[in-house]
Amino acid sequence: MFDLRELRRARSVAEAVQLLADHPEARLIAGGTDVLVKLRHFDGQFRHLVDIHNLPEIKFARLEGDRLMVGAGLTFAETIDSPLVKEYIPVLGEACATVAGPQIRNMGTVGGNIANGAVSADTAAPMLVLEPELLVSGPEGRRHLSIHGFHTGPGQVALKRGEVLFGFSFDLKKLAGLGACYYKYAMRSAMDIATIGCAAGVKMEGGVIKEARLALTVAAPTPIRCPGAEAAALGRPLNDETMKNILAALEGDIKPRTSWRATREFRVRIIKALAERMMRAAAERAAGRVQP
Amino acid sequence: MTMVDLKLHVNGKDVETAADPRESLLEVLRGRLGLMGVKEGCGVGECGACNVLVDGLPVDSCLTLAVWADGKCVRTIEGEARPGGELSPTQRAYVEAGAVQCGFCTPGLVMTTSAFLERNQHRLNEITREEIKRAHAGHLCRCTGYEMIVEAVEQALGREVKGAGECRPAPSLAEKHLTNERR
Numbered sequence: 298m299f300d301l302r303e304l305r306r307a308r309s310v311a312e313a314v315q316l317l318a319d320h321p322e323a324r325l326i327a328g329g330t331d332v333l334v335k336l337r338h339f340d341g342q343f344r345h346l347v348d349i350h351n352l353p354e355i356k357f358a359r360l361e362g363d364r365l366m367v368g369a370g371l372t373f374a375e376t377i378d379s380p381l382v383k384e385y386i387p388v389l390g391e392a393c394a395t396v397a398g399p400q401i402r403n404m405g406t407v408g409g410n411i412a413n414g415a416v417s418a419d420t421a422a423p424m425l426v427l428e429p430e431l432l433v434s435g436p437e438g439r440r441h442l443s444i445h446g447f448h449t450g451p452g453q454v455a456l457k458r459g460e461v462l463f464g465f466s467f468d469l470k471k472l473a474g475l476g477a478c479y480y481k482y483a484m485r486s487a488m489d490i491a492t493i494g495c496a497a498g499v500k501m502e503g504g505v506i507k508e509a510r511l512a513l514t515v516a517a518p519t520p521i522r523c524p525g526a527e528a529a530a531l532g533r534p535l536n537d538e539t540m541k542n543i544l545a546a547l548e549g550d551i552k553p554r555t556s557w558r559a560t561r562e563f564r565v566r567i568i569k570a571l572a573e574r575m576m577r578a579a580a581e582r583a584a585g586r587v588q589p
Numbered sequence: 590m591t592m593v594d595l596k597l598h599v600n601g602k603d604v605e606t607a608a609d610p611r612e613s614l615l616e617v618l619r620g621r622l623g624l625m626g627v628k629e630g631c632g633v634g635e636c637g638a639c640n641v642l643v644d645g646l647p648v649d650s651c652l653t654l655a656v657w658a659d660g661k662c663v664r665t666i667e668g669e670a671r672p673g674g675e676l677s678p679t680q681r682a683y684v685e686a687g688a689v690q691c692g693f694c695t696p697g698l699v700m701t702t703s704a705f706l707e708r709n710q711h712r713l714n715e716i717t718r719e720e721i722k723r724a725h726a727g728h729l730c731r732c733t734g735y736e737m738i739v740e741a742v743e744q745a746l747g748r749e750v751k752g753a754g755e756c757r758p759a760p761s762l763a764e765k766h767l768t769n770e771r772r
């Protein structure tokens with residue numbers, strides 16, 4: 298049995314917000330693949346839960362004008378299978394496919410992957426590249442948060458207590474022409490946590506890089522974008538010289554550390570190798586990409 | 590905690606049971622319904638020994654609250670064999686390929702294989718080894734070294750697959766296990 302004191306089922310996002318307001322000690326549980334593991338290890342912070350598992354209200358993927366709305370309650374497997382995700386933001390589905398194993402992907406949610414603030418979250422790098430607005434509901438109503446700055450520290454995010462992340466809103470106009478891809482470097486090809494995760498998004502115009510977005514996980518205390526490397530790419534053709542400059546600038550963007558998984562030096566090497574590969578692959582995709 | 594009533598459809602049969610909201614699906618299946626084919630290995634979603642199908646999808650029952658399965662269709666290894674005890678195509682393939690040694694990982698793996706075959710029914714002859722490995726990556730096996738398991742799945746590919754995520758009619762073994770387990 299799990300070391301639970303209270304489990305309160307919310308039948309809507311509004312009810313979840315209400316329950317969290319009424320029970321300030323309570324935390325949210327959605328897919329359960331993190332929270333239940335913590336409870337199994339007797340983590341006292343999760344003894345009071347508000348349950349939004351499988352809540353239909355937050356299981357959506359739909360177009361609203363120029364925006365693609367994705368519910369925080371979609372499991373990784375549902376995200377992978379979503380035709381809209383495949384069509385407009387395939388990199389998100391590709392990242393979901395690298396999470397753990399099939400059983401976990403059938404339970405864990407995209408919202409949970411971002412809201413739990415993990416520095417290794419597989420969806421964090423593609424989200425930083427795709428730049429959705431985060432749809433948040435709380436006691437004071439709804440607000441939109443930027444993905445930039447959402448991760449505030451290891452396991453920390455910009456959600457206030459009592460707030461629920463219920464979805465993501467992608468601006469398809471801004472994503473038009475963007476080629477994007479993600480690579481997870483880990484010790485094993487499944488059931489593992491990223492040693493480094495890297496996502497890149499590139500727009501090309503007239504043979505030069507018109508826009509570059511480069512995001513990394515486990516390269517700093519939070520998932521990051523790499524403004525230095527991106528600036529070094531802008532307006533240049535994607536050749537060896539540009540790549541050299543990008544990788545040199547990248548050193549200023551990252552702060553990897555040594556852990557039992559890998560040393561700092563090893564991480565720096567992997568980061569550079571992945572950054573180069575992902576930039577090139579993203580540029581290729583951008584070139585082949587039909588404008589939505 | 591106050592007990593709750595759960596209605597499950599387990600291995601083709603409607604089952605009602607009271608459960609503590611703190612219980613995992615694994616605990617309810619084993620402890621209250623007597624389905625001992627569901628194994629607990631790690632208890633934290635790493636090994637897949639506890640894998641069962643909920644509405645046709647493989648999930649780690651150790652990381653599933655039992656209350657989440659309320660109203661759902663659950664399939665365990667006890668529901669695999671056909672009425673009369675004839676092994677399912679997946680089970681036969683595992684036996685013939687020598688993919689069972691101590692057997693602790695087997696119930697979970699067989700359920701994943703059956704779900705995998707059902708989901709890919711329309712394209713069985715396109716399935717690659719790599720795909721088989723990916724689909725079974727959520728399972729640890731300490732005995733076989735995995736080669737025989739992949740071979741078992743390959744053998745099962747050539748056979749008729751039933752179910753397509755649906756609950757099959759109640760097989761006899763499950764009926765035996767499911768009676769009078771309400772506490």
Ligand code: FES
Pocket residue numbers: 628629630631632633634635636637638639640649650651652
């Ligand atoms: S016992 Fe559930 S995954 Fe190991």
Ligand code: FES
Pocket residue numbers: 688689690691692693694695729730731732733
């Ligand atoms: S047969 Fe022993 S763990 Fe797989």
